[in-house]
Amino acid sequence: MKVQQHLRREDLVGKVIDAHSHIGIALREAAQINYPYCSCAEDLAYRQKANGVDFGVVFPISPALYYDLPTIIETGELRPAARPISRVPYERENRLLLTDVYNFCPEHSHRFLPFVSVDPGRLIDEQIASLEELEREFPIYGIKIHPLMCQSKALALLDVGKPLMAFFAERNWPILFHASTDPTDPFSQAADILQVIERYPEMRFCMAHCVGCHRESLDRAAACPNAWVDTAALKIQVDLFRAEKSPAMLDLDYSDHTRVFQALVDLYPKTMLWASDSPYYSYITRRMQAPGVYREFRLKGTYEQEKAAYDALSPAQQAQVGENTVRFLFGS
Amino acid sequence: MIDKHIRRADLVGKTIDIHSHVGIQERVAAQIGFPYCSSVEDLAYRQKANGVDAGVVFPTGPALYFDLPEFVESGRLTRAARPISKAPYERENRLVLTDVFRFCPEHSARFLPFVSVNPGREVKQQIAVLRELEQEFPIYGIKIAPIACQSKVTELLGPGESFFKFFAERNWPILFHVAVSQGEEFSQAADTFRVIQRHPELRYCLAHCIGLHHAFLERADALPNVWVDTSALKIQVELAFQDSPLMAFPPERFACDLSDHVKVMQALVARFPETIIWGTDSPYHSYITRRLQGEGVYAEFRLKGTYEQEKAALDALTDAQRLQNNANALEFLFGRREDATEPK
Numbered sequence: 001m002k003v004q005q006h007l008r009r010e011d012l013v014g015k016v017i018d019a020h021s022h023i024g025i026a027l028r029e030a031a032q033i034n035y036p037y038c039s040c041a042e043d044l045a046y047r048q049k050a051n052g053v054d055f056g057v058v059f060p061i062s063p064a065l066y067y068d069l070p071t072i073i074e075t076g077e078l079r080p081a082a083r084p085i086s087r088v089p090y091e092r093e094n095r096l097l098l099t100d101v102y103n104f105c106p107e108h109s110h111r112f113l114p115f116v117s118v119d120p121g122r123l124i125d126e127q128i129a130s131l132e133e134l135e136r137e138f139p140i141y142g143i144k145i146h147p148l149m150c151q152s153k154a155l156a157l158l159d160v161g162k163p164l165m166a167f168f169a170e171r172n173w174p175i176l177f178h179a180s181t182d183p184t185d186p187f188s189q190a191a192d193i194l195q196v197i198e199r200y201p202e203m204r205f206c207m208a209h210c211v212g213c214h215r216e217s218l219d220r221a222a223a224c225p226n227a228w229v230d231t232a233a234l235k236i237q238v239d240l241f242r243a244e245k246s247p248a249m250l251d252l253d254y255s256d257h258t259r260v261f262q263a264l265v266d267l268y269p270k271t272m273l274w275a276s277d278s279p280y281y282s283y284i285t286r287r288m289q290a291p292g293v294y295r296e297f298r299l300k301g302t303y304e305q306e307k308a309a310y311d312a313l314s315p316a317q318q319a320q321v322g323e324n325t326v327r328f329l330f331g332s
Numbered sequence: 333m334i335d336k337h338i339r340r341a342d343l344v345g346k347t348i349d350i351h352s353h354v355g356i357q358e359r360v361a362a363q364i365g366f367p368y369c370s371s372v373e374d375l376a377y378r379q380k381a382n383g384v385d386a387g388v389v390f391p392t393g394p395a396l397y398f399d400l401p402e403f404v405e406s407g408r409l410t411r412a413a414r415p416i417s418k419a420p421y422e423r424e425n426r427l428v429l430t431d432v433f434r435f436c437p438e439h440s441a442r443f444l445p446f447v448s449v450n451p452g453r454e455v456k457q458q459i460a461v462l463r464e465l466e467q468e469f470p471i472y473g474i475k476i477a478p479i480a481c482q483s484k485v486t487e488l489l490g491p492g493e494s495f496f497k498f499f500a501e502r503n504w505p506i507l508f509h510v511a512v513s514q515g516e517e518f519s520q521a522a523d524t525f526r527v528i529q530r531h532p533e534l535r536y537c538l539a540h541c542i543g544l545h546h547a548f549l550e551r552a553d554a555l556p557n558v559w560v561d562t563s564a565l566k567i568q569v570e571l572a573f574q575d576s577p578l579m580a581f582p583p584e585r586f587a588c589d590l591s592d593h594v595k596v597m598q599a600l601v602a603r604f605p606e607t608i609i610w611g612t613d614s615p616y617h618s619y620i621t622r623r624l625q626g627e628g629v630y631a632e633f634r635l636k637g638t639y640e641q642e643k644a645a646l647d648a649l650t651d652a653q654r655l656q657n658n659a660n661a662l663e664f665l666f667g668r669r670e671d672a673t674e675p676k
Contacts, residue, residue, distance in 0.1 A: 024361065025356040025357075025358070025361045025368060025369050026356075027356070027358060030355065030356045030423075030427055031396050031416050031423055033423065033426050033427050033430050035430075035431065035435040036371060036373075036435075037356060037369075037371065037427070038356050038368075038369030038370070038371055038374075039369070039371075039374070040366075040367065040368065040369055040370075040374075040615070042367075042615065043370070043371075043374040043377065046374070046377035046378060046381055047377060049381070050377060050380070050381065065362050065404075069358075069400045069401060069404075070400065070412070070414065070416070073396075073416055074416075081401065083401065083405075085362050085401070085404055085405070092361075092362055092364070095364055096361055096364050096368070099364050099366075100366065104366040104367075104618070104620060104636075107638075279371070279373065282435070284435060300435075302438075
């Protein structure tokens with residue numbers, strides 16, 4: 001038996017909603033002296049209050065507690081632990097998130113819509129059993145899937161991960177995907193995620209990080225009535241876009257991330273959502289992209305810079321972005 | 333050593349949080365306890381929202397030197413076969429310093445980082461690591477939490493003795509976590525005073541109002557080189573109000589109105605004006621966890637407070653009391669202007 005949701009569509013109408021933020025610890029990042037390495041509900045509440053943000057979608061950072069911790073810290077590789085702390089990927093991390101939002105910080109729970117995370121390709125039945133336990137204790141509003149963080153391909157959802165999709169559809173849970181067009185990330189390719197989206201027209205999806213401003217992917221998402229795109233970590237994404245612009249990207253003024261958001265909302269008014277990716281609006285790390293492939297990031301942004309992108313929209317654009325977010329979360 | 337980025341003059345008259353943490357708590361997160369993390373940016377938001385100008389920051393725990401799966405499961409610290417940290421706190425100290433000075437340079441003007449040490453393990457290696465760190469970053473003092481290390485504070489009088497010369501050469505003050513509760517075998521206030529009396533050349537601060545133990549408060553007040561912080565006052569007072577064995581118990585308890593932590597702050601400052609220093613313990617102004625206190629002894633905590641409630645205690649003081657509190661913090665951090673042996 002699911003517990004009753006504590007937030008409803010009407011609570012969110014006309015409000016500023018951050019569609020993408022994280023709660024939890026990043027063990028490898030802390031141990032390897034990278035950034036960011038953590039965030040909790042209380043910290044997010046301070047950021048939101050300081051910036052006039054009313055609500056936030058929150059989900060875990062990583063599934064590390066299912067894996068061998070020393071190996072993750074040393075290499076970034078996910079190797080199942082001999083005696084896993086989590087029973088399945090994300091079991092502890094999802095529980096921490098939900099307990100933080102509802103039990104540890106009840107004074108802030110009215111701000112947060114917790115999503116739970118899943119690994120799209122591993123221990124599917126066991127993950128479903130774990131989610132069934134959680135939904136009996138806590139309201140859950142959707143799913144976040146970060147294929148790269150799980151080192152499982154998004155396309156697994158059309159194969160071994162199919163039962164997950166049926167489980168989510170029964171609950172009317174929207175799905176937010178980390179999405180990339182970076183060729184060094186074989187797990188989260190936007191083209192693969194769009195295949196999943198197109199295969200499940202009855203479900204709602206959001207692709208993160210402006211899908212790298214990749215024109216074809218954005219056009220394809222905008223053509224799907226069940227797909228949205230968020231701006232998470234826009235400032236540092238745009239910093240990257242300036243440095244790594246390709247002909248496949250939209251031809252925009254990348255000198256200023258706030259202008260990029262304005263242009264995206266002009267081009268795709270019913271598709272774009274505003275999101276901060278807090279605390280990942282900064283990213284200073286060496287990330288394993290695939291076995292033996294590492295990528296260095298030295299990117300710095302702030303919640304204020306993320307919010308500035310929202311503030312630069314016209315009131316009509318802000319209203320449209322808010323409506324898009326509510327539709328993604330609750331449906332039409 | 334590189335130059336300090338904050339000097340005494342920068343902090344005169346400012347609101348200083350003398351006790352706060354930066355880092356992650358692997359075991360607490362995995363066991364669904366709270367709090368489980370804090371970063372410099374997080375602390376900066378708390379400070380700004382509450383009109384706090386500066387804060388002393390240090391790590392949460394030394395887990396990365398130990399066997400992480402074992403620690404997460406049982407709470408016991410046993411040396412890892414291949415430790416991630418070169419010595420206890422090596423990675424955690426570096427994370428605090430890197431966060432303050434490199435990841436968040438926009439906030440570094442707010443923070444005085446202390447480094448943490450384990451009082452008895454791998455002392456030579458710990459000192460070697462601190463020598464490396466001080467070449468890269470300004471360091472303002474030392475935090476020692478014996479229970480977080482599962483090493484008795486008295487190990488400072490044994491294997492940890494060489495720390496004192498090292499700290500004294502740098503004029504680093506030491507902030508001690510202390511306890512008066514039975515069963516907490518690592519951080520007993522009486523043991524901590526033994527350490528302090530053996531090394532009067534250094535400055536010390538004893539945390540958490542020393543469990544509101546009247547005689548220990550008097551003893552600290554009588555020493556010219558010892559201060560006491562109020563960190564996590566709201567939940568400490570709640571414990572005392574409930575007659576928890578974790579706090580001093582009558583007749584040893586400091587006599588005051590325990591119904592409100594703000595009143596306790598006023599009473600402490602009225603009685604020990606030159607000794608009490610305000611600190612929040614952020615994010616540990618809440619504490620919801622099961623902690624290993626000694627061999628096979630666990631204590632359950634279900635305590636909730638906020639940074640706002642901690643700050644309310646300071647705000648309830650008079651202007652003159654707040655100024656004195658600031659002066660106390662500066663003397664602990666930088667030393668007395670006058671002869672250190674002068675009575676308070």
